[in-house]
Amino acid sequence: MSNSVIRGTGYILVHVPGMVMDHGTTQTTEKIVNPDSDYLKEIGSHMRSYEQVVNYAPNQTYIGNMSIEDLTALGQPWYEEGKAVQGTRYGKFGEIMPEAEFILLMQVCDAFDLVRLDKDFVAAHKAELAADPVITEHIMSMVKDGVDQDDIMHFVNEEHAESITYEGKLVGYVKRAHDVDANLSAHVMFENLVAKASGVLAILHMLRESGIDASEVEYVIDCCEEACGDMNQRGGGNFAKAEAEIAGLVNATGSDARGFCAGPAHAMVEAAALVKSGAYKNVVVVGGGCTAKLGMNGKDHVKKGLPVLEDCLGGFAILVSENDGVNPEINLEVLGRHTVGTSSSPQAVIQALVYDPVQAAGMKITDIDKFSPELQNPDILKPAGAGDVTEANNKMIAALGVKLGMIPKPEMINFMKQHGLTGYAPTQGHIPSGVPYLGFARESILAGKTKNAMIIGKGSLFLGRMTNLFDGVSFLVQKNTGKEEAAVGGAAKVWTIGIAAEGTELGEENLKQAVALAAKKGVKAVIMEGGHAEMEAKLASGEIDGAVAAHYPFPIGVSTVGRVVTPAYGKEMFIANTTGTSDTDRVAAMVKNTVAGIIAAKACGIEHPTVGIANVDGARQTEIALKKLSEGGYKINFTESSRADGGAVMRGNDLLKGTPDVMVMDSLTGNLMMKMFGAYTTGGSYEANGFGYGPGLGEGFNSLVLIVSRASGAPVIANACAYAAELLNSGWSKLAAKEYAAANKAGLAEIVEGIKASNVKAAPAAGAAKVTAPAKEPVPAAILGVEVTDIEDAVTALWAEGIYAESGMGCTGPVVMISNANEEKAKEILKAKGFIG
Amino acid sequence: MDLENQKRVLEFAEQYGKENVVVLLGAAEGEAAGLAAETVTLGDPTFAGPLAGVSLGLAVYHVVEPEVKAEFDADVYDEQCGMMEMVLDVDDICNEMKAIRDQL
Structure with missing residues (x-):
């Protein structure tokens, strides 16, 4: 199913100096606690005019008139007089509405006759609101003529109404909606109507910008930080539908999503999921502004001689629609989540929100063009001692990458410069949290300047006193891939594979034959005359989709999975592994080789590959470790040897028959096998059979390079190209990331560590009693599965428990010989002590 | 330091005794760390909270200070604080913290 797209955005500010004084909690608290304070006396002279607010560079950026790059280049702080820009009220994303018009819009948004305005005030400003291009006649028809000053004085003084002031004059009120219900008090109704009206204004600009007909919107998700309801259902809702009604979204319903500052990011993921699932075609995510946070850092601003910079409400609306093949997509495969189990340390947060989703998708951190975390305007927070929040986030992402x-x-x-952003959004809680960048991201991705951006929302849940947990989610917006997705359904894509076979012993002609053979298999192979350097450059640029190379130096941790045709029945088998080193410890490497082998087999269409372990040194330890991994949740489909004794450890016969799909061994043995399987029909110097030594696989390694040898003939090289194409068709890097994530969840890292630790054998404690053998008895039964190096220790361990045992070598490896009577008990003891699995 | 935290610090100091309380800070910059340290030692410099005019003189450290770092298991510290050590201006924070402690 296609991803959803971001079809339009709306970003609005409302300059509300009157509300800063009357409704910002810093000011209202001060009025109660310290009514004669210097702060309250001084704050009036620190308020900005509407013109100053319009000419303030971060505000022009928020509504889309000034690019983030230009804002950054202007240099902080932006409040200095010399930094004022020639701003305009309207921008491509929205507008900066003056307070008087917004007060009228609040009245329009009031469905219960709670807002009443002075009739002269209405008369003076009605035409101004009507002139706003997004304000419809329908909205204007809801503006009431107003009341007399006497009525206003009465309700404010006698009826607990919340006053509305404009330029210091009382011009109206919001009255309480219930006599005793605190949730319907005048104060709460005021806050909620402000959130609603600013949300409506953002929706109206989103409609204008996207060009969508209002009737096409089917669902609205509101993610502001207010709650509406009465005393019996305090957060009953629903802002979304209330806003949709005023904005004329006649065919929409909706609901409210909350998550503190992370709310918008949660709402975006929900919207994208609703659209991708096919439930709705057009979903709007909206967040209105918040009066309580106005002037929140006013004390610091006044103390430092700055204007009160938190004098604007913010709002945004994003239209998420079904895929149109053009607009940027929301990729639901790259989702970050801070879970209940995630620590709240900044490191764990960045890991969970940024690195986990990127790695799980098989991407590199540098594959993400832009990170959009909290975009708070640093002008506001730096003077308050909170620093530059956006830059701190950029730094954290980079530092964890290091x-x-x-x-x-x-x-x-x-990295910070290239992939980070500069903050510019008003500090209205949820407003700066990642989403302000969506407007610019959409533009930049449509213009081909940016290929993707990660939006990161974080929330401080402890403020609600329900949990001390932190929260956050992230998602990826990317260039539309609609066309490529369509191609998968139609004709198979022709992949381009580079061949870099420097030092081949079989000559140039052999390579040309390989290219021709690959073409017959539907793969475009290209010889890399410039060798590895050319190959790496073209892989990085995307000019080639994968490469086949002789002698490529993989880092430790990356090793290749070969693919052969076994002679007994012509069955294919994956040899895990054949070159490179998965781990410096032999057994640990074989455990990791197993995961790599499973990845390769799955990528080549084997849904539940069977696994066997070649009977080489370390096989039994590997078996024990793999069983632990399987029990831990990474299910491994062990096969049985074709020989009468069965078991997951494979004999030579099984190699020839191709008993398992994936044959696990150390890479030196694997390398030997590849040459045997490749050249046994030709006399040795020409490898004619199979698919070569395979792709380099390892956690976090995302470059597709397959190995052949200098003795690989044209058929093997061509098959390697086809093997590469199969991996590409399967989306191998994502598949690999998923498998590694699943194996890690099942304890892969701990199991590997355990193997390494156990290989450092503790010296026997001094003075430890020497264990002597119990009375000798016949030992017809045999216990398999003990590592050859541990076999004497296993026997001693049984002696210590009073069981007579002898060691021996069976045809499949070492055995502990035991009486029939003691067999079960001995197995239990050996299992408990970790000798057998 | 926010008023609720001041209240809790005061309560802890009363409950367990000043000598038994260590305040561990995680503030993102020197100035903010210094203010918090001042609040729990000399008293709330903003005269807004319960510690206004109350000099508790508590032991106070920032988590990135070497004295504190030495108390941790190195692996745990690296896992929890390693990234932030690279991000924060550790010298500035240490200087601010020391300046406050030196006033005691």
């Missing part, structure tokens, strides 16, 4: 070895340390600053 720690994880994904970004070289000297590149850290450069």
